Amino acid sequence: MKKILLLLSCCLLVLSANAQTGGRFTLKGTMADTAGVGLPEATVMLLAPKDSSLVNFGRTGKDGSFEFKNLKRLPYILKVTYVGYVPFQHNVTPAEGDVTDLGKFGMKYLNQELYAVVIKAARAPLSIRGDTVEYDPRSFKVPPGATVEDLLRRLPGMQVEQDGTIKAQGETVKRVTVDGKRFFGDDTKAATKNLPAEAIAKVQVFNDKTEQSRITGVEDGKREKTVNLELKDSHKKGGFGKASVGAGSDNRLEGKINYNRFNEKNQFSVIGLGNNTNSGGMSWDDYQDFKGSQSFNWGDDGDFGFGGGRYISFGGDNDEESLTIQAGRGGQNKGFNKNWAGGANYNYDDKKTKFNTSYYYNQTNQTLDAIVNQRNFLSNLTYNTVDTNRRANFNGNHRGSLRFEKTIDSVNTLIVLSNMRIGNGTTDYTNDRRYFREENVLSNKTNVKNFSDFNSFAIGNTAIFRHKFKEKGKNFAASFAYNINNSNGIINQQSVNQFFNPMETEPDSVLNVNQRNDTKSLRNQIKSSLLYIEPLSKKFFLESFYNFSLKSDEVTREVNDRGEGIDVPNLSLTRYYNNKSTFNRIGTTLRYSHNGLNISAGVGAQQIHMDGKFAVTKDDDYSFVDRKYNNVVPNVSMSYDLKKNRYLYGGYRMSVNEPSISDLQPIVDNSNPLFIRVGNPNLKPSVSQSADIGYNMFNPGNFMQVYFGANYQYFRNQVIYNQIVDENLVTTTTPTNISGGNMFSFYSNYGFPIVKTKSNLTLNASYNLNNNLTNINNVLNKTQTNGYNFGLRTDFTPSDKFTIYANAYWNISDTKYSISEGQNQKIVNGNYSAELNYKLPKDIYFQSRFNYNTYTNDRVGFNQSMPILNVSFYKAVLKSKKGEIRLSAFDLFNKNRGISQYASQNFVSQEQVRTLARYFMLSFTYNMRGVTHSVRRKGYGF
Missing domain, CATH: 2.60.40.10 (Immunoglobulins)
Known part of the structure; x- marks a missing residue:
């Protein structure tokens, strides 16, 4: 191949x-x-x-x-x-x-x-x-019914990855707007996957200011690659959209609809889908949002001052994790998924008032059957685990957002934001896990049957006020935010844990677990920031800022051992804690900005005060955690616009993160008898120092693009988890501080047209070095991983009737362990893909996509390959080619599986998941066009 x-x-x-x-x-x-x-x-x-x-x-x-x-x-x-x-x-x-x-x-x-x-x-x-490239879509032909995503692939300097990620001029696109307005928040894929290509009059690609730069009025030297889609006049007034429905073999069904109605001031859009073809379900980010652990990091957060002092997170100690014990890693393309989703988006813009609101709901029913083989090694022992498991998951997620921006007058602006998440879900998990010592001798055997039911509610509200003084460059900004993140859930845990003596077939001892875990988490946060900018001259600015945050967490975890109709409280696992974390930071930055050169150097003084109490139950005697951490945090950044689309950037930053309250509690958690967790009240804050430098260049004359960069990060008092593995292979972990871990990465990209407008080639390479430290059975293990990545991408479009896109990507992960050099691993993953589009006579189109994935680890004898071929024929029908009939075949070789492998700390793991394979689908699509294309402007035509 x-x-x-x-x-x-x-x-x-x-x-x-x-x-x-x-x-x-x-x-x-x-x-x-x-x-x-x-x-x-x-x-x-x-x-x-x-x-x-x-x-x-x-x-x-x-x-x-x-x-x-x-x-x-x-x-x-x-x-x-x-x-x-x-x-x-x-x-x-x-x-x-x-x-x-x-x-x-x-x-x-x-x-x-x-x-x-x-x-x-x-x-x-x-x-x-300048740095803006504007395309006329009429010069880049796409088939009838094509989406904006199909159009972008035809434009010089643009790339669309298979997952829908957009790259322009070698950089990842951060924002896609429609007529300058947000479309489903900052989801770059919502517009490109749902809007029809025929609706677009212009595609504009440019470097936009960051949100904070727009809010404060201060040029910070940072850029966000942005794509703006300008609608045709015929689609700015009236409705348009697309609806499709399909049925296939093995009872496969799918349906999708989107409808848009725009005018000069208003944009309204709705989308919906349903299928059992593993398409368009809950993404990993959606799942994290559902759990409430994304901390509302959606931009516009109003945290003024330089980054890296401390990320003022909203979320807490992630106790929701205890509600999904053994849930495993999901992924919408693994297993068998039934997906439903729908949403609406509304924009209003009359120059002085900008308003955006959206609502989106999606749910996924997922079934996963997986086998996980893992090799674990200690300084004097190697053992293997084989885990056969089945997961039945349901996740439902409501998302709502609102953004209101009001230009009060020429000097005052108010921005109000609100983002909301509501979710619920269940997980039904069973597994059979076996532990084998060397020479394949059975040591332990565990059978697990867990069921969890949990839900969450989270809302983040922020108000930002900006005032421009008469003196040029003088600005004041203030923000206030109130966030809520509440979750609760119940998990029923049942397991039978058998321990065997060597060479014996009957277990030496058996430990049964039958517990009910009821966890409630109530979390609130108030935070505020102030920023004042004083121009010292035309080139120098002094930026002074203050950040405040008060976060309150209250978690109740009740564990009961279940018997014959009687639940007995398990006081060793039950816990209650209430924690308040107060953060204060004050700092100043001197910024130089002139003729494209932007340099800032600043320092901040910060204090983190953790005031917590914990006990077995809410009415017991409390133990207290009272910690204050004071740090001086420096920050330096530089960006230089070298003109002609050339940029140089770099910086140094230091960040401090306090340990989590759950890690600080000296409580033993043995809910999993083979994996016990113990807290450590003596933890210190972790400190990371990082430096980076990079260069970007784009030549609009020949569309050649070059970028490269490097980053280094060093950790002091990093929180790692020491492991003690006893003779029964029971692992006990304890968080502790350690210094010396570090990371280094280098990346590069070079792209150029082989034949302008016909063929392009992009090459990329990167190198990553990770040095991680962990104590295993009181022996320091240094895990060093060298990662090498290489890729190439080419496209060939000799005519409007024929296009081909080809990719090749290789990843080599070379992992070395000081604790057991004989277990060093070299993992090689490869991906080769090609997509072909060809127009046949009588408006018949042929499409095919081929993926060939390889997974190799010679050290453990793992060598897998997976060829996936999808093909389809479709024909444009009805008046004005509004309809499309398509016959598709997916995974013709019937080889699709979910395969992953990785090495970390003191183990190497391979997972294989049974997933949706070969099926056939017949579908019909109808393009709704509410306004005829004969619309003309007065006095001239197009």
């Missing part, structure tokens, strides 16, 4: 090379103003006369000259755009000889009389203004 993909890449390169030789000519010329002065950096394009599709593009040099080499000897349309000038257009007919010199052309300066002419002539496949 590797050879096939390598041969495919070579064929593409040969085709590209052949396309540049034989019967070709060079086109050159110069663009100038009416006085004959050359216009540098003008966008120059060659278009095909038949449909104005883009053939080649570039930018003029300093003297206004341009040159295109190796052109086919065909007629072209030359189109040139330059800010402030009337777009220029000229028909090109190749002259005799190898070079056609068009000479010097003059461009007219834009004035009011020429405005109507500009409107007619302004349409161009792409235009470049």
